[in-house]
Amino acid sequence: MIHDAASIDTHPELAVERGGHGLGVGRWVPEEKHFYLKRYIDATREARKKFKRRVFIDPFCGPGRIQVVGESGTRDGGSVAAYRQSIASSAAFTSMLVGDIDGERVQANAQRLAALGASVQAFTGPAMQTVDAMVNAVPYSLSSITVVRFGSWMVPETYPGHV
Numbered sequence: 001m002i003h004d005a006a007s008i009d010t011h012p013e014l015a016v017e018r019g020g021h022g023l024g025v026g027r028w029v030p031e032e033k034h035f036y037l038k039r040y041i042d043a044t045r046e047a048r049k050k051f052k053r054r055v056f057i058d059p060f061c062g063p064g065r066i067q068v069v070g071e072s073g074t075r076d077g078g079s080v081a082a083y084r085q086s087i088a089s090s091a092a093f094t095s096m097l098v099g100d101i102d103g104e105r106v107q108a109n110a111q112r113l114a115a116l117g118a119s120v121q122a123f124t125g126p127a128m129q130t131v132d133a134m135v136n137a138v139p140y141s142l143s144s145i146t147v148v149r150f151g152s153w154m155v156p157e158t159y160p161g162h163v
Ligand SMILES: C[S@@+](CC[C@H](N)C(=O)[O-])C[C@H]1O[C@@H](n2cnc3c(N)ncnc32)[C@H](O)[C@@H]1O
Pocket: 017, 058, 059, 060, 061, 062, 063, 064, 065, 066, 076, 077, 078, 079, 099, 100, 101, 102, 105, 125, 126, 127, 128, 151, 152
């Protein structure tokens, strides 16, 4: 498992997720939400390796970087942690589809992912609208699709083929 606390922000000038009050997100975000996301990605690596294309979809992606309450530094956001974990697990996502209702946030996320070498497509708008465009951007066959629903609150799901 990768350790996001030690990761370097490739774009410190871009937006950071600091929670609703701006003081930082709760510790549960890296310690539970992103921890289980990374564990899921690691645990499913052998299944994903069977597919030529491995697609990750997060329609609520945020800026790709978080600051935890009480910490001075920042850590990976969910999609960036997911991509880095996929590389560490030797089954890198071949396509990262990220969306957010806030254009500045989705562009920050896309830039951070691209800096790590990811193939990224950014979608700006409410998830109810962007999710169709994201699914339509997935090649029809030979793809595994990992979808993070509701801003990573729920367990991710992986689908073989098209959804
Ligand atoms: C908690 S943050 C990002 C979490 C991110 N998935 C992570 O784990 O780092 C949730 C994001 O959802 C976005 N958002 C809120 N309502 C939305 C909607 N209806 N459609 C798409 N994005 C939305 C916000 O702008 C915010 O960036």
